Amino acid sequence: MDKIYILLMAFISIVIVNNLVFTKFLGICPYLGVSGRIDMAFGMGMAVTFVVTLAGTLTWLIDHLVLMRYSLEVTRYICYILVIADAVQLVEMYLRRFFPPLYESFGIFLPLITTNCAILGLCLFINLWGIDNFAEAVVLSFGAGIGFTLAICIMAGIRENLKIADVPEPLRGAPITLITAGILTLAFMGFAGMIK
Amino acid sequence: MENKGPTVASVITAGLWSENPVLRLLLGMCPTLAVTTAVKPALTMGLSVIFVLICSNIVVSLMRNLLKPHLRILMFTLAIATFVTIADLYLKAFLPEMSATLGPYIPLIIVNCIIICRAEACASKCGLFISIVDALAMGVGFTVVLCILGAIRELLATGMVFDIMIMPKAFVPWAAMRMPVGAFITLGLMLGLVNLVTGKKA
Numbered sequence: 452m453d454k455i456y457i458l459l460m461a462f463i464s465i466v467i468v469n470n471l472v473f474t475k476f477l478g479i480c481p482y483l484g485v486s487g488r489i490d491m492a493f494g495m496g497m498a499v500t501f502v503v504t505l506a507g508t509l510t511w512l513i514d515h516l517v518l519m520r521y522s523l524e525v526t527r528y529i530c531y532i533l534v535i536a537d538a539v540q541l542v543e544m545y546l547r548r549f550f551p552p553l554y555e556s557f558g559i560f561l562p563l564i565t566t567n568c569a570i571l572g573l574c575l576f577i578n579l580w581g582i583d584n585f586a587e588a589v590v591l592s593f594g595a596g597i598g599f600t601l602a603i604c605i606m607a608g609i610r611e612n613l614k615i616a617d618v619p620e621p622l623r624g625a626p627i628t629l630i631t632a633g634i635l636t637l638a639f640m641g642f643a644g645m646i647k
Numbered sequence: 648m649e650n651k652g653p654t655v656a657s658v659i660t661a662g663l664w665s666e667n668p669v670l671r672l673l674l675g676m677c678p679t680l681a682v683t684t685a686v687k688p689a690l691t692m693g694l695s696v697i698f699v700l701i702c703s704n705i706v707v708s709l710m711r712n713l714l715k716p717h718l719r720i721l722m723f724t725l726a727i728a729t730f731v732t733i734a735d736l737y738l739k740a741f742l743p744e745m746s747a748t749l750g751p752y753i754p755l756i757i758v759n760c761i762i763i764c765r766a767e768a769c770a771s772k773c774g775l776f777i778s779i780v781d782a783l784a785m786g787v788g789f790t791v792v793l794c795i796l797g798a799i800r801e802l803l804a805t806g807m808v809f810d811i812m813i814m815p816k817a818f819v820p821w822a823a824m825r826m827p828v829g830a831f832i833t834l835g836l837m838l839g840l841v842n843l844v845t846g847k848k849a
Contacts (some may be wrong), residue, residue: 476675476827477755479676480673483673514740525736527732528757529728529729530730532757533725536724565720565724566760567758568755568762571755571757575751575755576751579750579751609817620846621839621840621842622835622842623847625835627839628835629834630832630836632831632835633830633832634828634832636827637823640826640827
């Protein structure tokens with residue numbers, strides 16, 4: 452029971468309290484670039500969730516089973532980025548072969564995910580926080596993806612309405628998106644300190 | 648110039664202003680927002696990015712004729728990851744405090760879009776010299792914006808810049824500027840200002 456409680460807390464903390472987009476500024480590029488429409492934002496979020504779960508789990512395993520055992524920590528970043536790039540490639544090939552419609556709907560997002568900082572960021576944070584429990588690492592990875600999806604969908608919803616709002620000329624586009632994001636983080640700051 | 652590509656002057660102005668990575672292309676937003684709580688981390692981050700950018704541009708420029716198109720992004724990333732590891736180890740050894748403050752944002756330079764963008768857009772097409780100039784110009788453009796943002800936020804959050812008190816004693820610090828909110832809103836207003844200035848010129 453205790454274990455489940457810890458995992459649940461870890462999940463809530465990464466989705467809401469330590470949301471990667473709002474508190475760690477990770478994955479801002481797609482957050483600003485893609486979040487124009489809710490359906491696209493959701494697709495992107497799902498793709499990221501999928502890859503981040505895979506990448507977080509794999510990098511944790513490699514880190515603990517290979518790098519730490521043979522003190523190869525120096526090569527950590529190179530290993531991480533290779534794992535992520537491979538995971539993205541793998542997911543892309545798998546989807547193209549078995550789920551063509553899903554692959555079509557992800558489109559350009561899939562290859563772009565390699566350079567999504569949320570994914571490498573999460574792998575690094577798992578390492579930084581010293582998570583040495585495999586289940587917790589998996590839950591955190593999955594939660595990070597859900598948190599990203601949540602953030603990008605909220606943003607897309609607001610931006611669909613921003614289109615009809617009367618925004619001052621120089622602030623149109625990216626600036627107003629950033630300011631909106633700022634106000635959103637203010638709301639999410641209310642959760643700070645709730646857990647951990 | 649013997650190069651048929653862009654001239655030195657055009658590359659420099661592009662990096663500093665007309666194609667400034669942060670203000671105009673909106674690249675590398677994550678570190679921009681995350682490390683600008685004060686000027687010092689912003690400067691360190693900027694210098695690390697300049698170092699990685701120059702090294703990766705040199706390597707990519709040198710091997711541009713050997714690359715297979717479909718493998719090039721992977722090669723870029725591996726070259727970048729190597730130099731980021733060097734920068735990270737250097738900071739850990741000589742500036743341990745700064746390294747702790749910046750935390751995972753130094754390794755995150757690997758996925759900083761500026762560096763891949765320059766490798767793809769400039770270094771894989773141009774000669775060695777232009778690539779170095781381009782890296783320098785883009786890197787300096789990035790660093791300057793980072794420092795301005797850091798200075799604004801540090802000034803409003805603590806009343807200090809570079810740990811020197813500037814504001815009068817009666818100044819009440821805006822704690823919010825230290826938080827993510829301050830980063831987003833300051834950068835948003837800065838972009839708006841840039842749009843305003845360039846809009847008037849055009």
